[in-house]
Each structure stands twice: as structure tokens, then as C-alpha cells.
Amino acid sequence: MEDILNAIVLLSNFVIVPGLAYGAQLALGALGVTLIYAVLRFSNFAHGDLMAFGTMAVILVTWTFQSVGISAGPVPTALLALPFGILAAIGISLLFDRSVYKFYRTKKSPPVVFVIASVGVMFMLNGIVRFIIGPGDQNFSDGGRFLIKAREFKEMTGLNEGLAIKTSQGITIIVAFLVMIALFWFLQKSRTGKAMRAYSDNEDLALLSGINPDRVVLYTWIIAAALATIAGTLYGLDKSFKPFTYFQLLLPIFAAAIVGGIGNPLGAIAGGFVIAFSEVTVTYAYKKFLIYLGPEGWAPDGLVQLLSTDYKFAVSFVILVLVLLIRPTGIFKGKVI
Amino acid sequence: MKLPVPAQFAIMGLLLVLVGIFQSWSVALAILNLCLISSVMALGVNIQWGYAGLFNVGIMGFAALGGVGAMLVSVPPVREAWAAGGLQVIGSGLLVLAVIAAVVFARRTLEGRTRSLATVALVAGGYFLVRAVFDPAVDAIEAVDPAKSGFLGGLGLPIIFSWGIGGVFAAGAAWVVGKIALGLRSDYLAIATLGISEIIIAILKNEDWLTRGVKNVSGLPRPVPLEINLIQSPWFTDLSARIGADPVAFAGIFVKLCYAALFTIVLLAILWLSQRALHSPWGRMMRAIRDNRDAAEAMGKDVTKRHLQTFVLGSAVVGIAGAMLVTIDGQFTPGTYNPLRYTFLIWVMVIVGGSGNNYGSVLGGFLIWFLWIQAEPAGLWLMNVLTMPLAEGSALKAHLLQAAPHLRLFLMGLILLLVLRFSPRGLIPEETGRKAA
Amino acid sequence: MKYLTAENMTGGYGGADILHSCTITVEEGEIAVIVGPNGAGKSTAMKAVFGMLPLREGRVTLGGEDITHLTPQDRVRAGMGFVPQTNNVFASMTVQENLEMGAYIREDDFADTMAQVFDLFPILKEKRNQPAGELSGGQRQQVAVGRALMTRPKLLMLDEPTAGVSPIVMDELFDRILEVAATGIAILMVEQNARQALNIADHGFVLVQGQNRFTDTGAALMADPDVRKSFLGG
Numbered sequence A: 001m002e003d004i005l006n007a008i009v010l011l012s013n014f015v016i017v018p019g020l021a022y023g024a025q026l027a028l029g030a031l032g033v034t035l036i037y038a039v040l041r042f043s044n045f046a047h048g049d050l051m052a053f054g055t056m057a058v059i060l061v062t063w064t065f066q067s068v069g070i071s072a073g074p075v076p077t078a079l080l081a082l083p084f085g086i087l088a089a090i091g092i093s094l095l096f097d098r099s100v101y102k103f104y105r106t107k108k109s110p111p112v113v114f115v116i117a118s119v120g121v122m123f124m125l126n127g128i129v130r131f132i133i134g135p136g137d138q139n140f141s142d143g144g145r146f147l148i149k150a151r152e153f154k155e156m157t158g159l160n161e162g163l164a165i166k167t168s169q170g171i172t173i174i175v176a177f178l179v180m181i182a183l184f185w186f187l188q189k190s191r192t193g194k195a196m197r198a199y200s201d202n203e204d205l206a207l208l209s210g211i212n213p214d215r216v217v218l219y220t221w222i223i224a225a226a227l228a229t230i231a232g233t234l235y236g237l238d239k240s241f242k243p244f245t246y247f248q249l250l251l252p253i254f255a256a257a258i259v260g261g262i263g264n265p266l267g268a269i270a271g272g273f274v275i276a277f278s279e280v281t282v283t284y285a286y287k288k289f290l291i292y293l294g295p296e297g298w299a300p301d302g303l304v305q306l307l308s309t310d311y312k313f314a315v316s317f318v319i320l321v322l323v324l325l326i327r328p329t330g331i332f333k334g335k336v337i
Numbered sequence B: 001m002k003l004p005v006p007a008q009f010a011i012m013g014l015l016l017v018l019v020g021i022f023q024s025w026s027v028a029l030a031i032l033n034l035c036l037i038s039s040v041m042a043l044g045v046n047i048q049w050g051y052a053g054l055f056n057v058g059i060m061g062f063a064a065l066g067g068v069g070a071m072l073v074s075v076p077p078v079r080e081a082w083a084a085g086g087l088q089v090i091g092s093g094l095l096v097l098a099v100i101a102a103v104v105f106a107r108r109t110l111e112g113r114t115r116s117l118a119t120v121a122l123v124a125g126g127y128f129l130v131r132a133v134f135d136p137a138v139d140a141i142e143a144v145d146p147a148k149s150g151f152l153g154g155l156g157l158p159i160i161f162s163w164g165i166g167g168v169f170a171a172g173a174a175w176v177v178g179k180i181a182l183g184l185r186s187d188y189l190a191i192a193t194l195g196i197s198e199i200i201i202a203i204l205k206n207e208d209w210l211t212r213g214v215k216n217v218s219g220l221p222r223p224v225p226l227e228i229n230l231i232q233s234p235w236f237t238d239l240s241a242r243i244g245a246d247p248v249a250f251a252g253i254f255v256k257l258c259y260a261a262l263f264t265i266v267l268l269a270i271l272w273l274s275q276r277a278l279h280s281p282w283g284r285m286m287r288a289i290r291d292n293r294d295a296a297e298a299m300g301k302d303v304t305k306r307h308l309q310t311f312v313l314g315s316a317v318v319g320i321a322g323a324m325l326v327t328i329d330g331q332f333t334p335g336t337y338n339p340l341r342y343t344f345l346i347w348v349m350v351i352v353g354g355s356g357n358n359y360g361s362v363l364g365g366f367l368i369w370f371l372w373i374q375a376e377p378a379g380l381w382l383m384n385v386l387t388m389p390l391a392e393g394s395a396l397k398a399h400l401l402q403a404a405p406h407l408r409l410f411l412m413g414l415i416l417l418l419v420l421r422f423s424p425r426g427l428i429p430e431e432t433g434r435k436a437a
Numbered sequence C: 001m002k003y004l005t006a007e008n009m010t011g012g013y014g015g016a017d018i019l020h021s022c023t024i025t026v027e028e029g030e031i032a033v034i035v036g037p038n039g040a041g042k043s044t045a046m047k048a049v050f051g052m053l054p055l056r057e058g059r060v061t062l063g064g065e066d067i068t069h070l071t072p073q074d075r076v077r078a079g080m081g082f083v084p085q086t087n088n089v090f091a092s093m094t095v096q097e098n099l100e101m102g103a104y105i106r107e108d109d110f111a112d113t114m115a116q117v118f119d120l121f122p123i124l125k126e127k128r129n130q131p132a133g134e135l136s137g138g139q140r141q142q143v144a145v146g147r148a149l150m151t152r153p154k155l156l157m158l159d160e161p162t163a164g165v166s167p168i169v170m171d172e173l174f175d176r177i178l179e180v181a182a183t184g185i186a187i188l189m190v191e192q193n194a195r196q197a198l199n200i201a202d203h204g205f206v207l208v209q210g211q212n213r214f215t216d217t218g219a220a221l222m223a224d225p226d227v228r229k230s231f232l233g234g
């Protein structure tokens, strides 16, 4: 019995809790990608770098706060800085929309032109971020490190295995949950949110109904930029901030959006968790877990790890391909691109 | 008002000459060599994008496959490693094939639930079986003199053969990717190729038994003489004396010229073939498919198959370029592949040069590589000027100066966006109309 | 001058002209029907009236005001409602949300308008929380008409409202349209079922190759042997 409990705690500690946190981060990123796809109808290759830009702004403000002694007690100062980062990300998104995308929208260019333009934006954002904060790793997390420490958990329960929950993980899950609720409320209930859905569903009819496309686009960028900054900040608090890593997050984020059904917000969330849990479960070494569950004195040889962590991209990719082949519209019915 | 094509190339040449005069000829030739390779790569992408409208963002992966081809062809085999685990590695390769064959067989013969169950069982069983053979072999191989080798090595053939092999490697991977992803719409192809290139790099970085991973394989043999041998040969010292050059400096330049000659031959050959293909009935059909897929399909063209052809051909060209790149570097370093440099920069070249035009891709390859290299010193110079008013030793000034090189990413994005906006057909637009020169 | 007067409309989609000096008019409380063979330019004429097609010549007035240069959105504000021939509902949104989107430009409370629409089409009330994409063809047309009514237009334009619905449902829809007209709204519609449409129409316009071929009252057109032979199947 105790062995089984130990096994469960072990799995929670190394698979479930990290998977939940990572899944929430991916889901927030994928929501942004999917909204831009739904309204502006292109895959935004600059989304990873938008995340990096927003997070960078958060980091800079966090450092300022820290240097003048403002802090948020047990939670990271970065949460206080978050609104400023969101504003910065919104600002730059709108700037790029006005100066780049708007032109192609008026011209009704095909989606691939938008994608290529987003590659240009990606380069520029990438350059800006590296220019301002440099290409290296930045750690900006402060406040309490843990909500539950492994040792405390062991003392509390008397089990061999400890369950540690990092503050960043707890915050990620809570913030992501609140943001998702707010987003769904906005999309389902508010007038502007409904207008966004209408525009995404049937652009011509939306125009006939007097929905102002500029306003819809404006809100889409505002929301996508906010989601990107929140996702990036949570990821950075949980792991660390490095511009290149954020650029690379593009792949799992796209995978999440597509697996869930691109253009469908619910799908983006489901996709985020599917991708995250697949990555974590496939790259976890099950040796200890099996020792608990197996007969007394038995141990598997090797780590019992299906894939080394270096191949986590392969996991997103394989799931992506499977979904594309079996169900091209994704788990929830998205648009077929 | 556009400049005629020869004038554009002449200006490009002039830029390189100016670098030769004001910086050094060695720098100018180094840039030239990479320009040549970039042009080949851009040609490959243009075959996919310009001819067929395929949006491939996995260029890095195909270039890296070409690079690993160069490494595997040229380095000598490591006999101890082969003795330690070579057979087992080959054996596990055969096992993988056997498992695949069994799965295919099971799926052909069985039905319903049993079919799914058998598939899962075979894949899972096969996976553990392969790991049981493969893992010990890898450990044994990687234990052989890890500081110097720890991998199987290659064939020990002249590296120049590898350029073709690199192309074949890339083509093979492209065939598999194309089979999976080409039926899908453009955005999916983009994301699938983005994924596959990351996976290829991950494999090259982590399968140490094959590539030494991040420990790199350096000291690859060269297709051109070594500087040190040149300096010691009488004919070379004679030649240097006759043109009045310092033998040591001239040796470096001579070697670069040799590379440039080889690369130019490859570039011209591929350019010639690409032009032939573009103006053949095949090329016309490809463009017809690109411009109106539905109409072409209605006329009975097998669009997916044609796309697969172009995808494989274009990737092969990228693979050749990737092998050439490793050749001139003299080392294979999986850790240095970065999609911005190896995928998206090539895209900038193709778009700026002019999608669908082979000469455009060549010019784009030259110009963008030139700017990519020169933007670094230019950015630094600009920052130096801009930060003049700041006090010497101020932290801001130090930061700005040190960060200046990153501005070149910004510049590339800006160039791409400006061209896309104001000259969407690029520097040398695609030839339209029936008769093209 | 009639409430809607679109005179001498000439223009096309960028290539050759589709409409050649085409004139369409309708009075308040009346029903005008455009009929003609496929490809005659009926939908194009509707789009031209609604400002979705640049006109080279001609002008459109609504209630005496020149609206030739207004955008479609501004024409909605001026009192026009349009139900396109295809894709005329928000398929992923519920019936009620479709109606709300119809009322998007209204700042006032539109609950009573929605109640009126539900009175007109009781089935929509029943299905108010179902996505419009899941409704039958006839129900979807009702959603589309309902959406256009939400702005309380003075001119309602319908492009083949009965396309793809059964004869019974068609009669129902026509009854509803008559009801709407009875409230004083001007109705301009394109119909494939020329016979039934001309039956309820005050005026008919027979369009051929972008030109007015016959224009008369509905009854007169029905009686005209030429019209019967060529356009009403004998």
C-alpha cells in the first residue's frame, strides 16, 4: 500500500505537477496563436518572439522594482511587473500591425504573404530582444521558492517520496486558470468578444452587420499580446528566460494549437495539455516508479526512459503528424487550413 | 525603374571588391565563398517555393543532413569502435526494419481490434527489443577513446564525394517528410518541416556514436591543399615571388580561391540545371500547378506527386550546400545549427532575390550573406557613432557597444519587410510571359 | 421617385461590366422581385444596390438621399438590411448570437426587436441556443432573415431566400415576407421560383445579361406571354 502511495507521489512530483504547469504555459501560448489564426487568418511565426519581448519587458521592470525595493512578498515581483510587460507587448504588436500587416489586410493578400511578413517581424523582434537584454539566460524569479517542500511533505505524510510544488508552478496554474476563464467569458459573453467570433466565422457577413474590422483586429492583438506575455513570464519564472528558448517554443505551441483544432480556443487549451503531458511522460525515467510497483527486491535495468529529454521536440512533432493524418481538424473541430 | 540583371550582379561584385580593397582580400574571399554556398541553398529553396509554392521552413535540417554526409564520407572509420559495437548497431538497424516489416504485414493481414492490438504489441515489443541490442552497443562505442573519438567514424573517402552524398541524405529525408506532409495545406507543411528540422538537429546533437554530438568532429580532410604544404612547395613559393606576394598570406588566399573555384563550378552547374528545368515542360507544369492547383488537378495532373518531386529535388540541393558548408568549415558542429541562420535567413535571400527566379536566388544569396556579415561591423560602427556623446566607461555605452551585433537580426527583418512591401517580386522578378531568356 | 431608386447601374467585378444600365426600384411596404436566368447578374445587382460593387455609372438613392458613395456598413446605418445568397449566417454561433450580431450597430435595447423576430419565426425561439450551422436549410434562412431584421431596416434585401428549401417551407417563408412587408418595410428580393415570387410581388424586374428586359407589376408579368414563355416555363 505504502509503495503504491509512494509511486503515486513520485509520479505527481515529476510528471503530473510539471506537466500541468508546462501544459498551462503552452495552452496560453497556443491560445494567442489560435486567436490570430482565427481572426487574421495566418500562422504567426513571430509569436515565440512576441513572448520573449513581453517577458523581457517584465524582467526589466522587475529588476527596476527590485532595485528600488518594491516586492510582492511571497509571490514573485514579476507578477507586479506583468501589466507593464503586457502593455509593452501590446504596443509593439499594434505597431507592427499598423506598419506591416495592415497593408496586406487591405490588399487581401494570401495567407502565406502574412506568414512571410511574420518571419520578418520575428527577425526584428528577435534582434530587439537580444539587443536589449542579450542572448543569455536570465533568472528573475524571487519570493518564496516552494509552496510545499519535499521534506515537509515527507514529514507530514511519513512517505519516502516527497512532493514539491514550486511557487512558480502554483502561480502558473492559478494564473492560467483565471486568464482562461476571463478569456472565455470575454469571447462568449461580451459584445466585442462575440464580434470577434463573428468576424472569424464569416468575415463578409460580419462586415454587413456593421462590425468594425479594425476594432476586431485591435482586440485580437491586444489579447494575443497579453496572452503571450503571461505565458512567457510564467514559463520564465518556472524555468528561465532565454530568447532562443522562446523562439523554439514556437513548435510545441503550434503543435498544441493544431492538435486541439486551430482557430478553436478550447482546442488550444486541450492541445497544450496533450503536448505537455506527452512530452513529460515520454521523457520521464520510470525506473524508481517501477521499483515501487514491482515485486520486492526487483529493479529494472536501465532508466526505463522511452526517449531522452533531448528529443522532446520529436514528441510534439509525432503527435502533430498523427493528428494531421488521422483527424486533420484537430481534437475539437478547428478550421482546416 | 529596375537595374538590368548584369548591372545588379556587377554591383554585387563591386561590393566584394571594395571589401577586398578596404578590409582585406582574405575577408572578401571568405565572404565570397559563403555567398556561393548561400546561393546554392537559396536555389534549392527557390525550386520548392518559387517553382511549386511549397513553404518549407525546415531548411536547417536538410542542410545539417548534408553536413553529416560530408562528415561521414570523409573521416576515417574508427576500427576499435566498429569492433566494440558496429555489428550490433547494424543489427539493431536491421531489427528496426524487421519490426517495420512485421507491423506492415500485420496491418495488411489482420482486421479490426486484433489489428490495432497487434500493431501496438509489435511496436512496443520491437521498441524494447531494439533498445536491448542498441543501447549496450552505443555505450561500448562511446566508451572507445571518448576524448578523441567515441564514434564509428566514416568512410575515409575524399570529402568532395560527400557533396553528392549529402544531397542524397537530404533527398531521402525529404522524401519521407514529403510523403507525410505534402498532402496537407501550406501552413501545416510549414509547421511539419519546422518540426522535422528540429528533430534532425536533436538527433545529430545526441547520437554521439554517429556524430560525436556536441563534442563535434573537427579536422575534416580538405578537398584543397593545406596552406602549410603550399608554403613548402617550390612551385608555390616561385609563384608568390613572381607576383610579389608574401607566401604565407598568399597561401591563405590561394586556398580560398581554390574553394571559390570548386563552389563556383557547383553553383553554375546547379544554376544551369535549374534553368533548364524551369523552362522545360516540367517547369511550366510546376508553375501551372502553383498558380492554379485546382485547375491543374482537374486537368489530371498528379499534384501531390509533382510536389514530392520538387520537394525532394530542392532539399537535395540544400543538402549539397550543407555538405559544402561543412567542407569549408573543416568541422561538423551540430550545436551550431540555428534556424534563424540556416532556415529563415535563406528565406530572406529567396524573397529578396525574387521568388521564382533562379538568378534572383543567386543574387539574393550573395547580397543577404554579404549584409549579414557586414552588418556586424557596421552595427558596431553605428553604435560607436551614436554613443559618442556618452561618457567613456558608462555602463549604457558598454552595453550598447557589446549588443550592437544583434542589430543584424533586426536589419534582416527590416530588409525582408521592406522588400515584401515595396518590391514584392524581389530584385530580379520572375520571368512571366511565354518566351523567357 | 420611389423609396429605393437605383438607376442606370453599370459596373462589374473589375473585368468586363456585368450590369449594363440596370434600374431597380421599390416603394415602402411593397415587394419587388428580380428574376432572370442563372448568371443574369441578379446577385450582382443586389450587391451594387448594397454598395459591395463599385459602379462606373448610375446612382442609388434611399428615401431621397443619394447613397451611391456610402460603404455597406453605412448603408446598414441608413436603413438597409441585406441577406446574401450564400454564407448568410454565422455557422458557429447560436441563433440568438446571430440575432445579436445583426443588432451590432444598435446602441439601444433591442430585446423587443428580438421578440418580434421570434414571433415571426417561432422555431428560432425554440432553437435559440443551438449553433446556426446545425439547423436545417429552411431554419437557417429564417436565421438569416431574422439577423437582417434586427437593425429594423426600412429596406430588406433578400438574395434567393428560398434556395434549397422544400415547397411547403417556401410558402411559409413567403408568408412571413408578406407579413414583414405589411409592417411598411420595402422588400427587394431575388427569386429562382419566379412564378410564386411574382405572385406575391407588387413589382417584378426581369433581368437578362445585366439588362432590364421586362419591368412591370407582378400580375402583369405573370400575364405577359413573352415572359411566361421564356422565364416561367410556359
Ligand SMILES: Nc1ncnc2c1ncn2[C@@H]1O[C@H](COP(=O)(O)OP(=O)(O)OP(=O)(O)O)[C@@H](O)[C@H]1O
Binding pocket: C013, C018, C036, C037, C038, C039, C040, C041, C042, C043, C044, C045, C085
Ligand atoms: N465575385 C465575382 N467576381 C467576378 N465575377 C463574378 C463574381 N460573382 C459573379 N460574377 C460573375 O457575374 C455574372 C453574374 O453573376 P451573378 O451571381 O450576379 O448571377 P445571378 O443572376 O445571381 O445567378 P444565380 O441565379 O445563379 O444566382 C456571372 O457571369 C458571374 O460569373
Ligand SMILES: [Mg+2]
Binding pocket: C042, C043, C044, C085, C159
Ligand atoms: Mg445569385
